[in-house]
Amino acid sequence: xxxxxxxxxxxxxxxxYTILLIAGVSAVYEKMREMGLGDSLAVYVxxxxxxxxxxxxxxxxxxLVFHTPLVPAALxxxxxxxxVAFRRKGGMRWFQTSNDANEVTFVVSWGASLTAVWLATRNxxxxxxxxxxxxxxxxxxGFVRAAVLGRREKHWVGNLAMAAFTVPVGVALLGxxxxxxxxxxxxxxxxxNRPVDDNVAVAxxxxxxxxxxxxxx
Numbered sequence: 001x002x003x004x005x006x007x008x009x010x011x012x013x014x015x016x017y018t019i020l021l022i023a024g025v026s027a028v029y030e031k032m033r034e035m036g037l038g039d040s041l042a043v044y045v046x047x048x049x050x051x052x053x054x055x056x057x058x059x060x061x062x063x064l065v066f067h068t069p070l071v072p073a074a075l076x077x078x079x080x081x082x083x084v085a086f087r088r089k090g091g092m093r094w095f096q097t098s099n100d101a102n103e104v105t106f107v108v109s110w111g112a113s114l115t116a117v118w119l120a121t122r123n124x125x126x127x128x129x130x131x132x133x134x135x136x137x138x139x140x141x142g143f144v145r146a147a148v149l150g151r152r153e154k155h156w157v158g159n160l161a162m163a164a165f166t167v168p169v170g171v172a173l174l175g176x177x178x179x180x181x182x183x184x185x186x187x188x189x190x191x192x193n194r195p196v197d198d199n200v201a202v203a204x205x206x207x208x209x210x211x212x213x214x215x216x217x
Contacts, residue, residue, distance in 0.1 A: 003067065011071040014058050018079065021054045022092070029094035044152040046095040047103060048142035055110060055135035062114070062131075063124040069115040076111025080104050102197045109134060109203035116207050121214040129173055130206040133186040134199050137166045141190055154191060163187035178213035182206055 025046050032042040062072055083104050086092055096103060113130035121127065141158035148157050166186040171179030185205050192201035 007066055007071045010061075010065040011075050014061065015075055015078075018054045018058065022050055022095070025049050025053075026092070026094040038151075040152050041146060041150070043093075043095055043097060044142060045146050048139040048146075050095060050103075051106070051135045051142070052139035055106070055131070056139065059110075059128050059131045059135050062128050066124065069111075069118045069124070069127060073111040073115045076107050076114075080107040080111075083107065102199060105197045106134060106199040109199045113203040113207045117210050117214075120211040123214065126173060126210055126214060129170065129182070129210050130186075130203045132169060133166050133183075133206050134202050137162045137169075137186060138190060138199070138202065140165050141187075154193065156191075159187045159190055162190055174210065174213045178209070182209040182213065185209055 028049060029042050029046045032045060033039065037045075058072075062069075066072055083096070084101075087096060087101065087104075091098065110131045113134070114127050117130060118124060118127040141162040144161035145153065145155055145158040149155055163184055163186075167180055167183030169179075170181075170183030170186075173179065174182055186202050189201040189205040190198045192198050196204075
């Protein structure tokens with residue numbers, strides 16, 4: 001019982017942190033607009049900040065405070081529902097746009113990949129690898145593209161930057177062979193836009209590879 005209570009408390013704390021972080025990024029968005037950044041780029045950078053500082057930090061903490069994905073997955077589902085609800089009321093303009101609901105697919109992919117890897121391996125540390133790729137790895141990609149290109153656009157410079165994060169992390173958790181394969185696959189899959197969102201593509205590809213690595217060694 002104590003374990004369940006502590007996990008619920010940890011989940012509640014992470015939920016509050018995430019909500020406050022999302023709200024706080026609105027100030028960063030306004031500052032970027034004041035500095036002359038276009039709305040599209042400011043929204044893009046805001047999303048990547050949320051990826052790194054909300055989802056990324058939560059992902060790193062998951063194996064430290066949770067023994068199963070039950071609470072994290074429930075929180076991701078609740079957040080996805082909340083984001084959809086805000087969209088129906090006009091959205092949070094600093095990171096939501098009417099023609100791109102990928103922040104919702106991101107949250108769903110985060111929870112689904114975490115749960116799938118854990119169910120297959122019962123290893124919470126391995127389970128956070130796909131979520132790390134779509135949170136911090138994707139954020140690195142976006143920051144580099146924004147800095148180099150000055151606009152929101154798919155470009156290999158971002159994928160190379162992502163690989164510089166995903167490959168070492170993959171090696172640390174999966175070893176040299178599977179780590180390189182999985183990390184590189186994550187960076188390549190991020191280029192995908194159709195027929196699925198890149199969050200879905202990265203999460204799906206790396207989930208399957210992490211499970212394969214755990215099963216085949």
